[in-house]
Structures are given as structure tokens and as C-alpha cells.
Amino acid sequence: MSLLHADADCFFASVELRHRPDLVGRPVAVATHIVMSATYPARGRGVHGAMPLRQALRLCPELVVLPPRADYQSAGEALMALFWRYAAQVEPGSMEEAFIDVGDTDPVASATAIRRAARDELGLPVTVGVARTKLLAKLASRRAKPDGLLVITEAEEVHLRAGLTIDELWGVGPTTASRLADAGVTRVSELADFDEARLRTVVGTTMARRLLSIRDATDDATVRQIGPRRTVSASRTAMRPSNRWPDIQAHADGVIDLAVQRLAAAHDGQALTHHINLQITYADRNHWSIDLGLPAATRDPDELRRRCRELIMASGVRTAGRPVLLIMVSFRLTNIAGSRLQNALPLF
DNA sequence: TCTGGGGTCCTAGGACCC
DNA sequence: TCTGGGGTCCTAGGACCC
CATH class of the missing domain: 3.40.1170.60 (MutS, DNA mismatch repair protein, domain I)
Known part of the structure; x- marks a missing residue:
């Protein structure tokens, strides 16, 4: 498969x-x-x-x-809708990419049809990788770019997997790669001598299991339905960091307004939040963060703006005298009743 | 060389409960 | 009151992705 x-x-x-x-x-x-x-x-x-x-x-x-001008969100939604026409299941990875399970249909024929349809109907070049697992399909599409199609057969998989380097692995970034390098591992094949207990001391439990599943060819091969979005946020970096309160206030108000707008649009206008996070990064790269749990879930813009401004005041940024580089406001979304359950149900 | 803005998930530690 | 073990929830921060 x-x-x-x-x-x-x-x-x-x-x-x-x-x-x-x-x-x-x-x-x-x-x-x-x-x-x-x-x-x-x-x-x-x-x-x-x-x-x-x-x-x-x-x-x-x-x-x-x-300049960025088009409505990329809508373009991404059109792309996902197109994928669904060829799919039993679609798992979006971002606005413009997805894993696709085509069910009993021939995957290469589906890949070709998807590429042609995206080109003809949406005017978008789409690269497709076909393989047994998500990791390998993603590797295939990366290698096939731009505007390509690459199939990794099960026979090729064995050979390819043996030669994988750590820095090619999706989900392994600079920190993990350097920890592994310190332990003498720069290729997947060099994990041969490791068991979970030993690897865990290097990269933690979850990452250890993921790496060993890649070594053993038991990595994720299931395309899943994903849940609703959990957070909505907005942030801005100042071009010229300032420690003047009117500048900081204007900076903060812009970010707060944007975040509140996005919350209003999330979950088809039904999103509620019960938790606010405010982060400030000063020009010297020091971070400051505060969380606020709300007494009741809300989407009231006036209340949210007021709470955010209170957090700004509580941060002490007004009197700190330090230039502010970045302000970020994030709302944790309250689960809409039943939404997870609905998502877990099969689609008829 | 960390430069942007939007996210997700993991980890570690503390509080609290049985 | 302490000791031990286990579970859950919360928070703060890290790592990673596009």
C-alpha cells in the first residue's frame, strides 16, 4: 500500500x-x-x-x-478540496501540502491526475511523492521538486532507508541532530547498536521511538483526520525597537486587534477562548511571557482587548525602559463541545 | 546568519488527589 | 504524620515545521 x-x-x-x-x-x-x-x-x-x-x-x-496580495487561505482551501476528489482521506500538513490516502485506486494514476487537475483548474504546479510511509512520501516529493512526480517502490525503500542521513529526517532539527552527532550518529544505519533505553538518554522518549521506528521500517503509514485548530495568535516584530511607551502601546494595540480579529474568524466564527498568552521579546533577545486563564470562555472582542491590555500593563513593559522587539498574543481555543468526537466518526 | 509569522507537539516540574 | 506509587492537570519553555 x-x-x-x-x-x-x-x-x-x-x-x-x-x-x-x-x-x-x-x-x-x-x-x-x-x-x-x-x-x-x-x-x-x-x-x-x-x-x-x-x-x-x-x-x-x-x-x-x-507584494503579498492574493488570498492564500482560499487558494489553499481550493487545493485541499481538489485533493479530496481523489482521496479516501486527506491529512493537511500546512496550507499547501497534504498526505493523501487514495484508497483502492492506483496511487501513481491518482498522483498524475491530481497534478494535472491542479495545473488545469487552479493554475498551480503540484509535486507529488508516492511511497509506503509518510516519511518516504515526503522525501520523494522533496526530491521531485519542482513540478515533479517520484515513486519510491518497496524494493527501492529498503536501499534508500539504509542510506538515510539524520539531517534528511523530517522532524529532526538542528538540536536533535547535534545531540545525535555527539552520540556518534549521523546516519540512520548507525542506530543499529541502540536500544530504546540508550537512545532515550540522548533525545528523549518520543524522539527515540520515532527514530527506532524509522530504522526498523515501522514508521507512520496512516493518513489521519486532523482535529480543529487549538490556538490563534498574532505577532509583530518592530523594525526599530523602541522603549517609548506610545510606540510600545501602538505596537501592542496592532497585535491585539489582529489576534482578536483572527479569533472572530476561527472555527466558522464559533471559536471561544478561555486562555490568553502574552509574550514580549526585548531587543536584547530576553523573553518575558505571562498566561491568563479567563473565568469563562468568551469571544467578546471588547473583553479580550481589555484583558490583553491589562496583561501588557502587568508585564511592566511600560516602565522597564527597554526597547521592545516583538509582541505576541495567543488565544488557546476552547474545544467546541463534541467537535473531537465528530472528527473521530467516519464520514458517510 | 537567527532574518518573519503562523502553527503543533513534547518535556519537565509543581500542585493536587487517591 | 510519614512513606510510596500512581494519575491528572497546569505552566513554562524548547524543538520543529512550512
Whole structure:
């Protein structure tokens, strides 16, 4: 049995290019003061996501810069709806990618059909990886990019798995990789001598089990329904950190308003929160965080704005005299009664 | 070299209960 | 009152992903 990992290429940029076919094939970036998405011709010049725009323009002076303008959320929803037409189950990984279980249909035929439909109907290039487990399907799509299709057969899987390096593993970041390197492990095959008890002392219980399941080829091969969103947040980084109270207040009000707006839109307007988290990062990179449990779950914008402002005052940021770099407000969503249960039920 | 904004999940420790 | 073991809930922070 195989599953698919389908991933729209340079999603934000591809969505913008639908209105600018004249720019196809040229180096294009969707950017504010940082790059949010870069086309493959731009990537070929060293431009990538999260790069400051100035730096991108130094690397690639002819870069075409587009402001983020389109409704990416809607584009992502259309993409997921398209996936569902070919699927028994879809597990979104983000706005623009998903694992897909195509049931009894031939997975390669489905992958080809999905790619064609996304191109014809949505104008989006989608790369698909086909393999037995999620990890390998994702690896396949990564290797097939851009605008490709790669199948890893079960025969190829054995060979490929033996050669996997730690830094190729999805879910293993710099911290875990460096802990493993200190223990003498840079390839999956080098885990041969480890049992769970020993590996646990290096990377913790959950990560140890995941790594051993990858070594033993028993890693996750099930496409699952995912639950409703659990948090809604907003944050802003100041271009020029200030310690003046009017600046901080304006910064905070902007973030609070955005977070409250997003809460109002979440869960089809039915979201409630019973918990607020406020985080402040000062220009010296020191963090400060406070949590507030609410007496009753609410979505009342006025109450939430008032509570958030109280937290700002309680933070002491007004009198601290230290320049503020980042403010973040996060609402933990209250589970809507029965929503988890509903999600666990089969779809008829 | 940590540069952005939105998320999820894990871990460790404390409080509290039986 | 203490000792031990187990469970749950909460909080703070870390790690990771796109």
C-alpha cells in the first residue's frame, strides 16, 4: 500500500503568477521586507524564504518583487478540496501540502491526475511523492521538486532507508541532530547498536521511538483526520525597537486587534477562548511571557482587548525602559463541545 | 546568519488527589 | 504524620515545521 505527499511548489509565488503569466520562468519573489516565497529561477540564484529582501536583491538584482496580495487561505482551501476528489482521506500538513490516502485506486494514476487537475483548474504546479510511509512520501516529493512526480517502490525503500542521513529526517532539527552527532550518529544505519533505553538518554522518549521506528521500517503509514485548530495568535516584530511607551502601546494595540480579529474568524466564527498568552521579546533577545486563564470562555472582542491590555500593563513593559522587539498574543481555543468526537466518526 | 509569522507537539516540574 | 506509587492537570519553555 502506498500513500501520496502532495505539495504545491513555491505556493505564494505560484498563486501570484496566476495573474502574471508573463513572469513565469523568471526569478520572482513574494516579499514584504523579507522574502515569503521565491520561484525556482530565483532559488537558483540563492534566494530563499525568510531572507531579507535587501540580501535577495543583492544576490539577484533582476529579481521581480511582488507584494503579498492574493488570498492564500482560499487558494489553499481550493487545493485541499481538489485533493479530496481523489482521496479516501486527506491529512493537511500546512496550507499547501497534504498526505493523501487514495484508497483502492492506483496511487501513481491518482498522483498524475491530481497534478494535472491542479495545473488545469487552479493554475498551480503540484509535486507529488508516492511511497509506503509518510516519511518516504515526503522525501520523494522533496526530491521531485519542482513540478515533479517520484515513486519510491518497496524494493527501492529498503536501499534508500539504509542510506538515510539524520539531517534528511523530517522532524529532526538542528538540536536533535547535534545531540545525535555527539552520540556518534549521523546516519540512520548507525542506530543499529541502540536500544530504546540508550537512545532515550540522548533525545528523549518520543524522539527515540520515532527514530527506532524509522530504522526498523515501522514508521507512520496512516493518513489521519486532523482535529480543529487549538490556538490563534498574532505577532509583530518592530523594525526599530523602541522603549517609548506610545510606540510600545501602538505596537501592542496592532497585535491585539489582529489576534482578536483572527479569533472572530476561527472555527466558522464559533471559536471561544478561555486562555490568553502574552509574550514580549526585548531587543536584547530576553523573553518575558505571562498566561491568563479567563473565568469563562468568551469571544467578546471588547473583553479580550481589555484583558490583553491589562496583561501588557502587568508585564511592566511600560516602565522597564527597554526597547521592545516583538509582541505576541495567543488565544488557546476552547474545544467546541463534541467537535473531537465528530472528527473521530467516519464520514458517510 | 537567527532574518518573519503562523502553527503543533513534547518535556519537565509543581500542585493536587487517591 | 510519614512513606510510596500512581494519575491528572497546569505552566513554562524548547524543538520543529512550512
